[in-house]
Amino acid sequence: MDVTEWKTERKPTRQITVGDVAVGGDAPVSVQSMTITKTADVEGTLQQIYALAAAGCDIVRCTCNEQAAAEGLAQIVPRSPVPIIADIHHQYRMALAAMEAGVQGLRLNPGNIRKPDHIKAVAAEARDRNIPIRIGVNAGSLDPSLYEKYGGATPEAMVESAEREMAYFREVDFDLMKISVKASSVPLMVEAYRQLSAVTDVPLHLGVTEAGPPPAGLVKATAGIATLLMEGIGDTIRYSLTADPVEEARAGRQLLEALGLRERKNVDLIACPSCGRAEVDVIEVANRAMEAFGERQLPLQVAVMGCVVNGPGEAREADIGIAAGNKRGHLFVKGRNVAVVPEDEMVDALVEWAEFINEHGTEAALERADTTVAEREAARDRSALLESQGDDANRAGEKIVEIRKKVAG
Ligand code: SF4
Secondary structure, three states: OOHHHOOOOOOOOOOEEEOOEEEOOOOOOEEEEEOOOOOOOHHHHHHHHHHHHHOOOOEEEEEOOOHHHHHHHHHHHHHOOOOEEEEOOOOHHHHHHHHHHOOOEEEEOOOOOOOHHHHHHHHHHHHHHOOOEEEEEEHHHOOHHHHHHHOOOOHHHHHHHHHHHHHHHHHOOOOOEEEEEEEOOHHHHHHHHHHHHHHOOOOEEEOEOOOEOOOHHHHHHHHHHHHHHHOOOOOEEEOOEOOOHHHHHHHHHHHHHHOOOOOOOOOEEEEOOOOOOOOOOHHHHHHHHHHHHOOOOOOOEEEEEOOOOOHHHHOOOOOEEEEEEOOEEEEEEOOEEEEEEEHHHHHHHHHHHHHHHHHHOHHHHHHHOOHHHHHHHHHHHHHHHHHHHOOOOOOHHHHHHHHHHHHHO
């Protein structure tokens, strides 16, 4: 057998989409992580989301535990480069508020939201809005009746918890779901996923919960996730580490690459989704940049951002980036403005700076730049944009009014 040609045969699952990321079926296994900021801290959360995307994360989850978090999501979602899933804890109204905020997915813990009417209300709204929900079963927080029935958190108890939730969803004709059955014990989670995979074709989200700090946490999470992936089980994964979430995203990406489930990349191009503030057609500029980088072996993170108001700050983890503003392109290195060029030259300038950084390093790039002039020009274009577009270019204010109504009931 030629092991370089070897591929794990994946268990067939149904495909759903979280924003523009397909999960299940023949879609590549995706990487998820979760922000650890307060979701109400819009700028801090967006910076972390960009750092996660740059580290190879495909989907990011943010907690939605209070009204301020839902209102934050209304501002975060239009500016996030990857789909956002809201993590719902005990209050079903937060799920309704998060959907109003525009999230691309929800995660519900069946052990925490137990009233059938509440579960069905959320599923019916998600059905109408075409928003997928992850049923996130956790061995540590099962419905007490299941602990009693099975004498503890057994794989069977976890599978039954998922099945009960699925039944509620199906009562309202909702089937855009994926499921996780996480535990901090690797043998328990492996067995729970195996049993679940045998009875459903719903896409599965893999994870070892509360794996702890690295390196032990990395070993535990890898043991559980890799075992299942090698059996063809799993459509999306998350490392739950007690660490900077960027480490989770990196670990997830590296594991998938090591197993041959995702390809290695050269330039890692991230782009903002474009929103009410965009000054250029971000998709078109990102495509032109991809084409210009072509096969160049530049192992750098490159960001294409639609506006100079937020772009350099949001993508400050990128090695080099470009943000549009007032018909000009603002180049930034590690979040610092380094040059300003006419808009039609910005892709060429991006490639030239990337090659310089690859050869001489970031410090040398910052040294060659006239950052004082670049920052002054960026500040000028930023103020001009803020003046012409106002503070709320994404009309998040309107969504926030609706969120308040949803939360008030
Ligand atoms: S246009 Fe600006 S604010 Fe909007 S997503 Fe892009 S960088 Fe962020």
